Structures are given as C-alpha cells and as structure tokens.
Amino acid sequence: MQKRQFWVRFRRNRLAMTGLVMVGIMFVISLAAPWLAPYDPNQIELKEVLLPPSAKHPLGTDPLGRDVLSRIIYGSQVSLKVGFVSVGLATLIGLVVGALAGFYGGWVDYLLMRLVDLMLCFPSFFLILAVIAVLEPSIWNIMVVIGLTSWMGVARLVRAEFLSLREREFVVAARALGASDWRLMFVHLLPNALAPVMVSATLGVAGAILTESALSFLGLGVQPPTPSWGNILTAGKDNLEIAWWLSFFPGLAILLTVMSYNFLGEGIREAVDPRLKD
Amino acid sequence: MWPFICKRLLMMVPMLVGITLVSFVVIHLAPGTPVELQTTMNPKASLEAQKRLRELYGLDKPLAVQYWEWLTRVARLDFGFSFSPDRRPVWDKIKERLGVTISLNLLSMLIILVVAIPLGVLSACWPQSAFDRAVTVLVFFGFAMPTFWLALLLIMFFGVYLEWLPVSGLTSLNFAHFTFWQKIQDLAAHVTLPVLVAAFGGLAGMSRYMRGSMLENIRQDYIITARAKGLSESTVIFKHALRNALLPVITILGLSVPGLIGGSVIFESIFAIPGMGQLFFGAVMARDYPLVMGELVIGAVLTLMGNLLADVSYALVDPRIRAG
Numbered sequence: 001m002q003k004r005q006f007w008v009r010f011r012r013n014r015l016a017m018t019g020l021v022m023v024g025i026m027f028v029i030s031l032a033a034p035w036l037a038p039y040d041p042n043q044i045e046l047k048e049v050l051l052p053p054s055a056k057h058p059l060g061t062d063p064l065g066r067d068v069l070s071r072i073i074y075g076s077q078v079s080l081k082v083g084f085v086s087v088g089l090a091t092l093i094g095l096v097v098g099a100l101a102g103f104y105g106g107w108v109d110y111l112l113m114r115l116v117d118l119m120l121c122f123p124s125f126f127l128i129l130a131v132i133a134v135l136e137p138s139i140w141n142i143m144v145v146i147g148l149t150s151w152m153g154v155a156r157l158v159r160a161e162f163l164s165l166r167e168r169e170f171v172v173a174a175r176a177l178g179a180s181d182w183r184l185m186f187v188h189l190l191p192n193a194l195a196p197v198m199v200s201a202t203l204g205v206a207g208a209i210l211t212e213s214a215l216s217f218l219g220l221g222v223q224p225p226t227p228s229w230g231n232i233l234t235a236g237k238d239n240l241e242i243a244w245w246l247s248f249f250p251g252l253a254i255l256l257t258v259m260s261y262n263f264l265g266e267g268i269r270e271a272v273d274p275r276l277k278d
Numbered sequence: 279m280w281p282f283i284c285k286r287l288l289m290m291v292p293m294l295v296g297i298t299l300v301s302f303v304v305i306h307l308a309p310g311t312p313v314e315l316q317t318t319m320n321p322k323a324s325l326e327a328q329k330r331l332r333e334l335y336g337l338d339k340p341l342a343v344q345y346w347e348w349l350t351r352v353a354r355l356d357f358g359f360s361f362s363p364d365r366r367p368v369w370d371k372i373k374e375r376l377g378v379t380i381s382l383n384l385l386s387m388l389i390i391l392v393v394a395i396p397l398g399v400l401s402a403c404w405p406q407s408a409f410d411r412a413v414t415v416l417v418f419f420g421f422a423m424p425t426f427w428l429a430l431l432l433i434m435f436f437g438v439y440l441e442w443l444p445v446s447g448l449t450s451l452n453f454a455h456f457t458f459w460q461k462i463q464d465l466a467a468h469v470t471l472p473v474l475v476a477a478f479g480g481l482a483g484m485s486r487y488m489r490g491s492m493l494e495n496i497r498q499d500y501i502i503t504a505r506a507k508g509l510s511e512s513t514v515i516f517k518h519a520l521r522n523a524l525l526p527v528i529t530i531l532g533l534s535v536p537g538l539i540g541g542s543v544i545f546e547s548i549f550a551i552p553g554m555g556q557l558f559f560g561a562v563m564a565r566d567y568p569l570v571m572g573e574l575v576i577g578a579v580l581t582l583m584g585n586l587l588a589d590v591s592y593a594l595v596d597p598r599i600r601a602g
Contacts, residue, residue, distance in 0.1 A: 118296040125540030126577040130570050133562040134307050210424055214544055217426050241438050251427030258422035
C-alpha cells in the first residue's frame with residue numbers, strides 16, 4: 001500500500017521524473033560507451049591537435065588530438081562508478097553506525113555521535129586530499145576515501161529514526177518473540193528508516209561525482225590516460241585561451257549529471273513526504 | 279554568558295585531541311616512513327645516517343609514544359619542519375598564509391549573506407511566483423555547479439574575452455609602486471573572481487535555507503496576530519518574521535566553514551592565490567607530510583572556532599540557548 005502511494009506520487013512529480021529520465025540516459029550512455037563513442041578515447045592523432053568542434057569531431061579534440069566527445073562518453077563510466085561505489089560504502093558505514101547508536105543509546109550512542117562530530121570538523125576536502133597524499137591517487141582509493149569521509153549524514157538520519165522507533169509496539173512485540181538485537185535492528189527497524197536514507201544516498205551520488213571531478217581536475221584523482229571529466233578539464237585549463245571547447249563540454253557534462261541526481265533526490269523526498277512541497 | 283562560553287571552550291578540548299589523533303592516523307597510513315622518503319632520493323645517506331634520522335624523528339619509539347610527543351609539540355604550535363628544500367617550520371609557512379584565506383572566506387561569507395538573504399526572503403513572500411521559480415532554478419544550478427568549472431568559465435569570459443579582470447595572484451607585478459587607492463583597486467580586481475567563485479555554492483544553500491525558514495515563520499501564530507493588529511505588511515515581514523527567520527542562519531554560516539575552507543584549495547590553486555589552500559595543494563603534490571599534517575590540524579581547528587563563534591553568537595541573540 002505504502003509503496004504504491006509512493007509510486008503514484010513519484011510519477012506525478014515532474015522534478016522526480018525529469019531526474020529519473022536523465023539519470024537513466026546517463027546509465028545508458030556509460031554502459032553503451034563502446035558503441036556510442038565515435039572514436040577510441042585514447043587514440044592519439046598528432047595531426048589533429050586542438051581542433052575546434054566540427055562535423056568530424058563534434059566537440060573538438062584535445063592537445064593530443066583525441067576526440068573530446070568520445071572521452072566525455074567514456075568519462076561518464078568513471079563518474080558512475082565513483083558515485084555508486086563511494087555512496088554505497090558511505091551508506092553502509094552510516095547505516096551500521098547510526099543503527100548501533102540509535103538502538104543501544106547510552107555510551108555507545110555518545111561515543112559514536114562524538115565520532116560523527118569529529119569527522120564533521122574536518123574540512124572534508126582537506127581530509128580527502130591528505131589521504132590521497134599518503135596513498136596513491138587512483139580510482140579505487142578515491143572511492144574509498146570519499147566513502148570514508150561522507151557517511152556522517154546517513155548515520156545521523158538512521159540514528160534519529162531508530163531513536164524514535166525503538167520503543168514502539170512492533171519492536172517490543174518482536175523482542176518479546178525472542179528476536180535478536182541484530183534481527184530487531186536490520187529486519188524490523190531498518191526498513192522504516194530507508195526512505196530518508198534513499199534521499200540522502202541519491203544526493204550523495206551527486207556530491208561524490210563533484211568531489212571526484214574536483215580531485216581529477218587537480219591531478220589527484222583518476223590518472224590519465226583514463227578519461228574522466230575532471231582530467232579533461234585540466235587540459236582545458238591549460239589551453240583556456242585557445243580551446244574553449246575543452247573546458248566547456250566536460251564541465252557541462254558534470255553539471256547536467258549532478259543536477260539530474262539532485263532532481264531525483266529532491267523528487268524522492270517530495271514523494272516520500274508530500275508535506276515538504278510547500 | 280561567560281559560563282556558556284567556558285562550557286563550549288571546555289567541550290573543544292576532547293575535539294581537539296580527536297582532530298590530532300585522526301590527523302596522526304591518516305599520516306601514519308603512509309607506506310614507508312619520512313626517513314625512507316628523504317633518504318631514498320639521496321644515495322649518500324648511509325645506514326648510520328638513516329638510523330640517526332629515525333632517532334631524530336622519534337620513529338624508533340612505539341606509536342603511542344610518538345603520538346604523545348607529537349601532541350605536546352603541536353600544543354606549542356610546533357609542527358616540525360617542512361620537507362621542502364627551504365626546511366622552514368611548518369607553522370611559519372601556514373601562519374603567513376592564514377590571513378589571505380581567512381579574509382577571502384569572510385568576504386565570500388559576506389557576499390553570501392548580502393545576496394542570499396534578500397533572495398530567500400523575497401521568494402518566500404511570493405511562493406510559486408515567477409521570481410520564486412527563477413530563484414529555484416538558480417539554486418539547482420548553484421548546487422550542481424562544479425566550482426572549478428565556474429572559475430574556468432569566468433576566467434574565459436572576464437579575463438580572456440573581455441580582458442576586464444586579472445585572473446591570477448592577489449596583486450599586479452608593479453603593486454609596490456601604486457598609490458594607496460590604486461592598491462585598493464588592484465586588490466579588489468584580483469579578488470573579485472575568486473570570491474565570486476567561492477561564494478557561488480554557498481549562495482544556493484543559504485537562499486534555499488532562508489526561504490524555508492521564512493516560510494516556516496510566516497505560518498506561525500504570531501504573524502497572524504501581527505497582521506490582525508493591523509500592522510503593515512512590510513513591518514510584519516521585516517520586523518517580525520525576518521528577525522526570527524534569521525536566527526538559524528547563524529548556525530548555517532557556522533556549518534558552511536569547513537566547506538569554504540576545503541573549497542579554498544580549488545579556487546586558490548586556479549587563481550594562483552598565496553593562501554592556505556594553495557599551500558596545502560603544493561604539500562600534497564610534494565608529499566610534504568609535516569606540512570600536510572599541520573594544514574589538516576589547522577583547517578579543523580578553524581572549523582572548530584567557526585562553530586564556536588556561531589554557537590556564541592546564537593546564544594547572544596537567543597537567550598533560550600544560554601539557559602539550555
């Protein structure tokens with residue numbers, strides 16, 4: 001019943017549907033990259049360096065003569081991977097920390113919440129950069145680091161939800177039936193906390209994509225020749241005066257992708273709780 | 279008021295210890311010790327010299343002892359010496375750049391406040407109007423815009439195409455020869471784009487927040503009372519609703535501090551501004567661990583102080599907090 005209500009509201013919400021369609025298109029583009037990209041993204045053509053957009057290269061070429069459109073199409077794979085893996089990790093940590101804190105309360109709650117406060121004290125970009133300085137910059141390290149520095153919001157959400165639910169009858173009943181703590185937390189309580197977590201995870205994907213592209217832009221993210229939107233922009237920055245297309249198109253790709261996840265997240269939020277829509 | 283401030287200050291102590299502990303752990307994730315890093319580059323470093331270096335850094339002691347020794351030094355603002363060729367103390371390097379980063383971030387906060395509050399208030403006064411919708415679109419752009427891309431676009435337009443504004447550094451080369459007013463003008467021109475870029479993301483969040491806070495307050499009973507008394511609409515909005523709606527803004531400003539400080543890495547390296555962010559970026563690239571660790575600690579301490587400031591000013595304007 002509840003699920004059906006959600007879908008009815010979700011489908012009626014223009015923002016949510018726009019987001020869903022846009023996210024769907026992004027998925028198709030990154031999965032079908034080998035068929036969609038007109039060229040090999042790493043094909044160096046030294047006779048076609050820094051060409052402006054034309055019929056042959058719709059979005060121009062980069063300083064090594066590689067086709068920018070193809071690199072942007074393949075770059076979407078990086079964004080998708082980083083977005084989902086790092087948010088998956090963050091959500092998992094946040095769920096466990098929040099569930100433990102909200103379920104047990106007392107000193108467990110106190111300690112875990114101080115840990116959350118502590119993590120929130122670091123400018124997260126500083127923390128991420130410091131870890132990257134220590135480890136090698138690579139796509140796996142980035143995913144792990146973004147995940148490890150962005151779980152605090154989810155933890156707080158889950159904790160608040162658990163605190164408000166743990167004394168309710170259905171939990172007491174399940175406990176009386178002899179359910180273990182573990183079962184109470186993850187079978188009985190967790191499903192009730194999933195809606196806000198879903199919203200925060202969707203918005204988190206957008207955030208992770210922005211962070212990855214910023215890191216790659218600074219040269220501390222995905223390393224060339226693997227194309228990512230951020231590292232195409234690095235080449236754009238070095239050729240700002242002569243090749244606008246190198247800076248313009250990859251940035252536009254980031255903007256549109258991040259926006260579509262934000263639309264989807266806001267849409268889910270409104271569908272879950274219609275009161276939020278003024 | 280003073281008991282409240284003292285309580286908050288005391289609560290900062292365990293946080294500070296936590297911050298140093300996390301920073302210490304992060305740096306010790308590093309494969310290899312600073313000694314190896316310094317000596318592998320240098321074939322002349324004998325085993326004897328390596329051993330001496332290790333003793334110098336205290337790396338032959340257990341980790342807990344190392345942390346304690348480091349902590350007592352950090353308490354005296356002694357972060358050790360940078361690995362870079364100049365070998366200067368880390369704190370000296372950070373100190374000379376703190377001012378730039380803090381002033382730029384304060385400036386962008388000011389812009390966020392001056393622009394976002396009217397935007398939020400006006401769109402809350404006429405929800406679903408054309409203006410409100412336009413602001414909403416702007417907000418979605420603000421949330422999704424990668425700041426470094428915005429920086430590149432602004433550089434291309436104002437710096438390269440129109441040639442109106444300088445795009446790198448804080449001052450022109452011949453700054454020393456300028457008169458006072460020319461200096462002010464030169465600084466302002468250099469600072470415009472970086473501050474705009476730094477403020478843009480925060481603008482979206484703040485105006486969204488202001489709108490929500492305003493809408494919430496307009497629905498309250500005391501607003502109905504104010505209107506029923508026959509007060510003019512502008513008095514109701516600006517005197518009654520706005521004052522109360524502004525309260526949580528203080529908290530949001532405090533919360534935005536880590537984002538602003540983190541963001542300075544990006545805009546300072548794009549615009550070649552000699553601040554903490556640029557220093558940090560350089561330190562990361564050069565794997566200058568003492569400097570990275572110092573920056574991490576200082577960045578977190580700045581955040582902590584931002585939060586303290588927000589709490590204290592909230593307590594100043596809202597007596598309920600002081601009691602609680």
